Amino acid sequence: MAGSTLGTLFRVTNFGESHGPAVGCVIDGCPPGMELSEADIQADLDRRRPGTSRHVTQRQEPDRVEILSGVYQGRTTGTPIALLIRNQDARSKDYSAIAETFRPGHADYTYWHKFGIRDPRGGGRSSARLTAPTVAAGAVARKWLAQQYGTTVRGYMSQLGPIRIPFESWDAVPNNPFFAPGESKLAELEAFMDQLRRDGDSIGARIEVVAERVPVGLGDPLYDRLDADIAHAMMGLNAVKGVEIGAGFASIEQRGTEHGDELTPDGFLSNNAGGVLGGISTGQPVTVSLAIKPTSSIRSPRRSIDKSGAPTVVETLGRHDPCVGIRATPIAEALLALVLADHALRQRAQGGDVRVETPDIARRQGQ
């Protein structure tokens, strides 16, 4: 069934296959009057782009975005913004064997059962390539949030397999291929990845995303809570197997006297809530943590079956990310921006005075 639309009021409809003519999306509901050019979007696309280091897939895609509609004389018109990214480096021959078997841990099996037909080239619709339009749409949402509320959305990798990466500074994030928030672990990460490639294996990762200067009051209980919609967007990202808000799973062992964030006239004293109480934003930073599983397309031989149900062994060659978590950071940021923009519009509909809270709390956010 139709399932390629994200959001209610700030709404993205995604299309495309990994090795088809193009991928893209239609953003419906972006408010009018905002300056927007392809350059605004390209910057985020470039952060997600493949082929930028030896630790990610070597597919070469410029990921050039074309704005097809919804912008006139450099400003959004309030009508749908269609974004088109042509696929360029598609090699269909790599994927011929894949069509008949199911890679363990891969969507091959379920797409075939669900649809009875699938485009096997590069994973077709299930490819992580389809996150490119999501990132493009997220760039639009992010720009709008920044202009309206000063909201920022940033992420980083906090763990790659067994290696925990301590947060040192935001400045470090763009300066290494892992989106690591510091330099202290880079050599270890590089060595781990190089060995992994030699092993023909893959690895999981943990990503953190933080939105700051979030307006208070976003989220629509009972069911369309802000945290629920964040979880929906994040768990919908390829390879994500777990989502936490705020203290997350650590809450299990916390007592109420420890978990509940106390308030003072200067703001909250902690943020176990991760910026969401009762499904509604508090104005504190929204903090999200994601578990990303290891890539299922690996060179190491694995037991599987073919379409007829007969046993076989699968070894996946071709170009793949040995850690899909590496490129996940800009995607997770995009998703968080999209959910926040959607809920900001929802809150405006309700008539709420959508704003970032009192200066003191805002000041805390900015730290």
Next chain:
Amino acid sequence: MAGSTLGTLFRVTNFGESHGPAVGCVIDGCPPGMELSEADIQADLDRRRPGTSRHVTQRQEPDRVEILSGVYQGRTTGTPIALLIRNQDARSKDYSAIAETFRPGHADYTYWHKFGIRDPRGGGRSSARLTAPTVAAGAVARKWLAQQYGTTVRGYMSQLGPIRIPFESWDAVPNNPFFAPGESKLAELEAFMDQLRRDGDSIGARIEVVAERVPVGLGDPLYDRLDADIAHAMMGLNAVKGVEIGAGFASIEQRGTEHGDELTPDGFLSNNAGGVLGGISTGQPVTVSLAIKPTSSIRSPRRSIDKSGAPTVVETLGRHDPCVGIRATPIAEALLALVLADHALRQRAQGGDVRVETPDIARRQGQ
């Protein structure tokens, strides 16, 4: 904005406040012809009901459900099923002070900022009492799934604060107030809870939910993936701060050779996927794990502010669950059943042959 509807095709709209005249819901989209009576629903409501042990809130609510529509001569007619539960044991006087201050960790703060007005009696709309209609709707979904596909949905508590509860058997779950899957930890749990009450504090918990005999092919990528919709429903449950599918956060440290579930002609050899690949059900058990934070309404004094922003100290008296996780098991089951029923209908729309997979895999599920 409107946010009290869950699901697209099997669709529940929830209404009510903790101490208003009633809570309830309207189920729109339940297929016609299914036998349904109030007794079918009451059984699940009774499992969630307050006042059934000394470890939960002492509010006395019979939670009697009345079917107002959608059933004729004992069968569903395909038209909306409205369910009504009158509130009986509402004590407004307990909550008068709460109206002026914000309990740390509670939705008081955000509801007040979002709406500018809130019903403070018993938490009003943000109360866990609103999970009663969700459970009622879930009972309908569960019955339909069982009849159509033999699908079962069961849950248990696997951790309460620091106490990990090993899985011993499903049979144990209904025989203790914690939904613990075994007797070995019961004494420890009782003692822990008794001390907690004396301390005027609260505690978090972890809940596991498992659906078996799930049809293969449920889930609608790119965004409305089965796991995404499960995460949405679960993170939308009061006090949930984290959601995992399958291996969850453990995936971070797994290698591809370890995580990817191998297939043989007899079925999958493991279930790190938690029954979902590429956002679509595999036919294996769907396994979900939830982190539930400690209750925010506690007797211990906490720093907070009042509506004017002045500092104050909050001590919450009245009747509250010291561990909201205890009653969360039947609610999480209901949510999983609702998401599965919705996606089963979605898959029928697509024309998919919605079915439980090959006997061998089904046999594995039944274990």
Next chain:
Amino acid sequence: MAGSTLGTLFRVTNFGESHGPAVGCVIDGCPPGMELSEADIQADLDRRRPGTSRHVTQRQEPDRVEILSGVYQGRTTGTPIALLIRNQDARSKDYSAIAETFRPGHADYTYWHKFGIRDPRGGGRSSARLTAPTVAAGAVARKWLAQQYGTTVRGYMSQLGPIRIPFESWDAVPNNPFFAPGESKLAELEAFMDQLRRDGDSIGARIEVVAERVPVGLGDPLYDRLDADIAHAMMGLNAVKGVEIGAGFASIEQRGTEHGDELTPDGFLSNNAGGVLGGISTGQPVTVSLAIKPTSSIRSPRRSIDKSGAPTVVETLGRHDPCVGIRATPIAEALLALVLADHALRQRAQGGDVRVETPDIARRQGQ
């Protein structure tokens, strides 16, 4: 499939059957802070109520509405407003024969084919009784529109069968059982209806609805245009077979020089548009005209078939409106109010300055 929800942001979910325990609705999305009591709603329900003259069904229903949620201390809280109307004068015995045959022109045939089961008592779900919750919800929308924008929504009957009823004044409408806008035709209408009852027959009607002081800018092309959503709501009303906006079918023979409403600094010089251009409100009065077919439940014998496909003759006894158009006026008003409220919220989400236009145009509206 689920189809009992109207609206996107101001959203009504309807439930109930004609002779079940109750009918009602849940309004999700009504903004917080508006004064609301049962009396506000009852007034509109009383206008639609059966049994108020000899020209409508003699079923006696007080149609007492109970607000179950969403209102605290006399004000809306922004959470779902559930409205309950218990059925009182249900006579199941009248409808036993109906269950086996199909009344020509009635939903009997299609409900049976669609659902394979139906509640035949009083038409079950297809009964015009289900317009009561719509009217109740419309009363809430109407009050909100009036407070926010000064918008008014009024309707009248302009034709009953062959009798055209000239517009004389709004004041006349509430003072006769036909919602006729004048007294000049009342005697003729009464005589016509009395003869119709003696004939055991029924008749069609035309209803006009007008909204004044409508904010400019409501409507969301390309597809969710204001006129499209009005047409959806109106054609969804029982027995409606045609909908016109503005000049409607008369537009066919108009030239552009005649149809296009010229503008001057004082406002529009005509209103062929019916207040909608390009699917968006102009700020002029929104004018809608409806064709309502004759009631299908009539005493006169009609050829039909039974469930087995065998020929039969149907004569429908029991209590029925010989002209469903008579009670349609308050329902059509409610539907127009609901669509306008929904689009006003949608426009607020977009960030539009939702307002009634320049004074001069507003002055024209007020005439």
Next chain:
Amino acid sequence: MAGSTLGTLFRVTNFGESHGPAVGCVIDGCPPGMELSEADIQADLDRRRPGTSRHVTQRQEPDRVEILSGVYQGRTTGTPIALLIRNQDARSKDYSAIAETFRPGHADYTYWHKFGIRDPRGGGRSSARLTAPTVAAGAVARKWLAQQYGTTVRGYMSQLGPIRIPFESWDAVPNNPFFAPGESKLAELEAFMDQLRRDGDSIGARIEVVAERVPVGLGDPLYDRLDADIAHAMMGLNAVKGVEIGAGFASIEQRGTEHGDELTPDGFLSNNAGGVLGGISTGQPVTVSLAIKPTSSIRSPRRSIDKSGAPTVVETLGRHDPCVGIRATPIAEALLALVLADHALRQRAQGGDVRVETPDIARRQGQ
């Protein structure tokens, strides 16, 4: 707000502006496995295309469609089908003056008020050019309906201004530029249109659309009735001011004994219902009639105002259809096909046995 998506399960999202780089749409929810090529779509696009006779706009657009996704090896994959049509004959210079004034009867006024910014080139988003993607999507829906149920959707012009065009045969429709169902009025139509162009004026029209071999049981009361959704789609088409189903406005003067379609074992004896009873399809032909207003862009001078509110006179030069009704037939067909496909999927979700009814009734339809 987002309003460019039509349908719930068979779902079209439209984008583009008249003189932007491209127009197009994304179809989400089309079932997998159907053969589909650009040629299937092009045929319908060519019927709607401008510049094909002297009676329509002289803009030259090949309207070549490119399928960007959702089709693999000539078959739909169940994933979104993106369709792209590049604009070619855009002349921005024709529209410079339009940007500052409002054409009477045109969306200029409302777009400017709603969005505060608009693309004035060729009407921008409000242009009838945006019906091209709708027609393209409709071609996909139509093919699917034909394959699944043998459903056909056809239309014709039944009136142009004062000239009523009697139905003679379906065969005549494709053989004249008016979609007239016969040759008897062609000379009169040609002469009328030639004079109209000389006058610098425009004219309205009436279009009939008929779907045959429609499955019984489509439509989801209470609000998402089949007729309601048809009315929504049709009233959402540019320039439509009225919609009728079946007997339409003629129902007003009908008695129940005349209107209600009697049934015999061989099927219905008439079709005043237009194939819809109680909002659900009967299996008879669905018949729809549309009133289309005269084009608002005309050469004749008209009083208007400019953006500052000052009086002005507007004479619209450039290329325009003097009767937008002429090209409306294939668009109305597309819309009806889209609504029927959506409701067929909805009914499949419910589990209904979606089928064309008993042979005898089907035979009647086929006549």
